[in-house]
Amino acid sequence: MNSYYIKKRFCSSIFIQQRAPILTSLLSRCLGNQSITMASEMNGAVETRNPPVTPWTISVASGNTLLRDPHHNKGLAFTQKERESHYLLGLLPPVVISQELQEKKMMYNLRQYQIPLQRYTAMMDLQERNQKLFYKLLIDHVEELLPVVYTPTVGEACQKYGSIFRRPQGLYISLNEKGKILEVLKNWPHKNIQVIVVTDGQRILGLGDLGCQGMGIPVGKLALYTALGGIKPSVCLPVTIDVGTNNQKLLDDEFYIGLKQKRATGDEYHALLEEFMVAVKQNYGEKVLVQFEDFANHNAFDLLAKYSKTHLVFNDDIQGTASVVLAGVIAALKLLSGSLSDHTFLFLGAGEAGTGIAELIALELSKQMQVTVEETRKKIWLVDSKGLIVDSRKESLQSFKLPWAHLHEPIRDLVDAVKEIKPTVLIGTSGVGGTFTKDVVEAMASFNKKPVILALSNPTSQSECTAEEAYTWSEGRAIFASGSPFDPYEYDGKTFYPGQSNNAYIFPGFGLGLVMSGAIRVHNDMLLAASEALAQQVTVENFENGLIYPPFKNIRKISANIAAKVAAKAYELGLASNLPRPENLVEYAESCMYSPVYPNYR
Numbered sequence: 392m393n394s395y396y397i398k399k400r401f402c403s404s405i406f407i408q409q410r411a412p413i414l415t416s417l418l419s420r421c422l423g424n425q426s427i428t429m430a431s432e433m434n435g436a437v438e439t440r441n442p443p444v445t446p447w448t449i450s451v452a453s454g455n456t457l458l459r460d461p462h463h464n465k466g467l468a469f470t471q472k473e474r475e476s477h478y479l480l481g482l483l484p485p486v487v488i489s490q491e492l493q494e495k496k497m498m499y500n501l502r503q504y505q506i507p508l509q510r511y512t513a514m515m516d517l518q519e520r521n522q523k524l525f526y527k528l529l530i531d532h533v534e535e536l537l538p539v540v541y542t543p544t545v546g547e548a549c550q551k552y553g554s555i556f557r558r559p560q561g562l563y564i565s566l567n568e569k570g571k572i573l574e575v576l577k578n579w580p581h582k583n584i585q586v587i588v589v590t591d592g593q594r595i596l597g598l599g600d601l602g603c604q605g606m607g608i609p610v611g612k613l614a615l616y617t618a619l620g621g622i623k624p625s626v627c628l629p630v631t632i633d634v635g636t637n638n639q640k641l642l643d644d645e646f647y648i649g650l651k652q653k654r655a656t657g658d659e660y661h662a663l664l665e666e667f668m669v670a671v672k673q674n675y676g677e678k679v680l681v682q683f684e685d686f687a688n689h690n691a692f693d694l695l696a697k698y699s700k701t702h703l704v705f706n707d708d709i710q711g712t713a714s715v716v717l718a719g720v721i722a723a724l725k726l727l728s729g730s731l732s733d734h735t736f737l738f739l740g741a742g743e744a745g746t747g748i749a750e751l752i753a754l755e756l757s758k759q760m761q762v763t764v765e766e767t768r769k770k771i772w773l774v775d776s777k778g779l780i781v782d783s784r785k786e787s788l789q790s791f792k793l794p795w796a797h798l799h800e801p802i803r804d805l806v807d808a809v810k811e812i813k814p815t816v817l818i819g820t821s822g823v824g825g826t827f828t829k830d831v832v833e834a835m836a837s838f839n840k841k842p843v844i845l846a847l848s849n850p851t852s853q854s855e856c857t858a859e860e861a862y863t864w865s866e867g868r869a870i871f872a873s874g875s876p877f878d879p880y881e882y883d884g885k886t887f888y889p890g891q892s893n894n895a896y897i898f899p900g901f902g903l904g905l906v907m908s909g910a911i912r913v914h915n916d917m918l919l920a921a922s923e924a925l926a927q928q929v930t931v932e933n934f935e936n937g938l939i940y941p942p943f944k945n946i947r948k949i950s951a952n953i954a955a956k957v958a959a960k961a962y963e964l965g966l967a968s969n970l971p972r973p974e975n976l977v978e979y980a981e982s983c984m985y986s987p988v989y990p991n992y993r
């Protein structure tokens with residue numbers, strides 16, 4: 392490579408982020424293998440084994456490197472001028488096509504796959520190859536592609552992550568990195584991180600402990616942060632903390648990608664998490680948002696309580712889910728008579744999602760009724776794996792269940808609890824499929840004109856009941872929504888449209904609101920504001936179709952509205968640091984959103 396060539400190439404090409412100085416990189420590139428061969432030859436023998444070589448990094452994307460860089464690659468959409476300026480001539484076939492045609496072709500190809508996991512891997516390959524096209528597809532076809540990159544398919548992807556693993560998509564921090572986490576964070580190519588989604592893989596959807604293979608969840612959630620909430624992909628960081636797994640099947644699997652040991656617990660676990668949280672703040676500052684995702688509940692509640700005092704943290708399973716369900720219930724009031732305080736709630740599942748939702752409903756009720764939360768909790772009942780949570784079980788209950796231990800005789804089965812408590816709203820957060828049986832749904836329909844039935848567990852296999860079951864067993868009277876999507880269902884000549892009650896409605900807009908206002912802490916009032924914003928987006932037409940959530944196809948507008956309400960609350964509470972406050976927060980949110988349209992390269 393002569394100096395004229397190097398100079399010309401640098402002057403006309405696209406600068407990408409770099410760590411190593413340009414000259415070092417170039418020297419490594421120029422000397423690399425060559426110098427090692429010469430050194431070996433000087434010693435009298437040509438090296439026959441593979442000698443060590445220096446991995447070199449480049450500082451400018453052009454030519455083949457540009458085609459391999461997912462952030463800048465446009466594939467066949469590079470114009471002739473760009474091909475000439477950026478050393479692409481001959482590296483692409485002659486045709487130049489638009490991003491729209493690329494999108495059409497990619498959708499056509501995706502639709503040829505009959506197996507959901509094939510669509511998932513095709514989408515992940517696209518994300519690795521051409522990031523802008525990936526997001527353009529996801530934004531323009533959100534209803535079709537959400538089930539591919541998110542629940543339910545992401546669940547299967549995590550189960551098979553070891554087999555389908557191609558290239559790392561996030562940071563893996565295992566017990567091996569103890570004492571070096573700050574160093575590990577510095578290995579990530581992007582420096583200005585604003586949103587981290589982190590899991591330890593112990594409760595992946597309703598599929599249990601998937602260890603290191605839980606990485607599919609932070610990757611999927613952050614893809615939604617960008618597509619649904621407009622957060623720039625380069626400021627998003629997926630992280631998996633690997634402390635081992637108790638899943639014997641994975642430990643025995645030769646393709647498993649994580650540490651092959653039982654989970655670390657207690658001090659060892661908490662020390663690693665503490666090191667991570669300290670390093671995150673040290674490396675990215677006070678305002679980086681850390682979203683905890685799919686931790687087992689015994690850790691999730693502790694981590695949230697501990698780090699909400701010192702960091703900008705948000706637990707999606709506890710708080711995001713609570714906000715989305717409250718929004719659905721508020722919206723459902725338009726289809727039912729009365730106000731929130733006229734309703735009685737029964738949950739199957741008293742973990743993160745169940746108690747998180749229960750607590751936010753109780754908070755909203757207490758604000759509306761101007762009574763204490765202790766008082767409003769009385770309208771909310773929870774059943775766990777041992778039956779109804781009642782005061783006689785107090786001795787053996789985990790602390791997050793204690794506020795729900797009401798005075799009542801023990802009841803073992805859900806159906807008996809339904810008949811006794813007579814809830815108007817039944818919410819499934821058990822992670823166990825098929826638990827809303829025919830008897831349960833019929834009991835709900837026997838004393839409710841329009842029973843609200845929310846089967847929130849993911850993925851589809853774990854849903855407490857299907858849309859078809861909810862509609863047929865309630866004779867078409869249920870107001871139904873589920874965590875994973877179901878197709879519309881025709882019953883008795885009428886088409887029913889099941890809604891999707893999933894925290895994906897909330898966290899992208901919620902996160903955008905925090906980031907754009909420079910919020911330093913999350914506050915419950917922000918969750919209530921997000922619920923209100925989401926409920927307000929349900930249109931008359933949606934209600935006519937029995938929906939209590941707006942369609943996902945409008946999600947960017949919905950997210951902008953949620954972001955605006957959350958940011959407004961942050962300013963009101965004195966928790967926002969980006970001053971002065973923009974006047975029109977919806978417009979400001981929209982202006983902050985990432986666009987997947989290709990830029991023109993000079």
Ligand SMILES: NC(=O)C1=CN([C@@H]2O[C@H](COP(=O)(O)OP(=O)(O)OC[C@H]3O[C@@H](n4cnc5c(N)ncnc54)[C@H](OP(=O)(O)O)[C@@H]3O)[C@@H](O)[C@H]2O)C=CC1
Nearest residue numbers: 596597740741742743744775776821822848849874893894
């Ligand atoms: N739609 C959405 O947006 C969201 C959906 N979810 C889904 O909710 C489910 C639960 O998540 P999460 O709350 O975090 O999990 P947790 O493990 O924290 O809680 C599960 C709860 O279900 C109870 N349970 C388990 N089996 C049964 C059973 N057979 N009968 C009655 N109760 C049972 C458990 O009882 P015990 O305490 O006695 O063990 C526990 O209280 C998952 O499938 C998850 O995917 C979660 C977050 C968001």
Ligand SMILES: CC(=O)C(=O)O
Nearest residue numbers: 596685707708849894
């Ligand atoms: C949706 C989600 O966060 C969950 O099922 O865990």
Ligand SMILES: [Mg+2]
Nearest residue numbers: 684685707708
């Ligand atoms: Mg989750």
